[in-house]
Amino acid sequence: MSTAAVGTNKKSSSHFVSWPILGWVTALVLICYFPVIVRLVRQWANDDDMGHGFFVPVLAAWIAWQKLEQVRFVPPTPDWRGLILVGWSAFQLYVATIGAELFLARTALIVTIIGVVWLLCGLRYLKILAFPLFLLFFMVPIPGVVYTSLTFPLQLFASRVAELSLTVLGIPVILQGNVLELTDMKLNVVEACSGIRSLLSLTFLSLVYGYFFEKNDWIRVLLFLSSIPIAIAANAGRVTLTGVLASFSPALAEGLVHEAEGWVIFMIALCILAVIHQILTRGWSLVERWRS
DSSP, X not given: OHHHHHHHXXXXXXXXXXXXXXXXXXXXXXXXXXXXXXXXXHHXXXXXXXXXXXXXXXXXXXXXXXXXXXXXXXXXOOOTTHHHHHHXXXXXXXXXXXXXXXXXXXXXXXXXXXXXXXXXXXXXXXXXXXXXXXXXXXXXXXXHHHHHHHHHHHHHHHHHHHHHHHHHTTOOOEEETTEEEOSSOEEEOOGGGXXXXXXXXXXXXXXXXXXXXXXXXXXXXXXXXXXXXXXXXXXXXXXXXXXXXXXXOGGGGSHHHHHHHHHHHHHHHHHHHHHHHHXXXXXXXXXXXHHO
């Protein structure tokens, strides 16, 4: 009885990468990318648009651990082709360091992690861990050029929707660019009000929500795509609500009240995403019944 148990333990333990090797590789990655990681964490702490960054690696690690538990008896097959990816990421980090390009340096970290998984565990494990590895890209802020090209159109869209909504509600308003002129004050729809924050957070949460609460890949994709217009519409609603509150008292458009309304609108957006999920699920069930 005891002999069989020992044999089983040896078999199961041989199906994992040895801890010393994993420890050495992890230490090397941390040493090479320590400055990149430090600056990335600092941006998470100071940039409101990247507040979700702290949760990304935690959730990705949790999902990866669950997936590894499902295949704990599948032996890893080290693949030296992973070194190609690790080498490329090292070159990418070098170029990023020379050119002081943060996005390239940060994505090089993720490419390194992918290459290490491929190297130590093989292509099969890489496919199994594809989703949590993909989630890691959400912890990297988008490049400044892309950020600028997105924020201004979103600012203008939110401003126009707010102007139309306030006009329909009978509140006097004049729109000049991204500035809403009310009776007692001007509302400047700045970059922070563009909706990038809610867009990044909601798209990330839609992927996590789809992973835990939906098995159909098509519905997961549709949930992710639907999170984009939901986030944009929710931000326009937030700007409109700010205009409505400001028409009663300018103080309500600033400070704690302004922050609180952002959280309320974001929670409403999450509820809308859940409702769309139910609609998609029931619609898919009807299609399946019609096919059968």
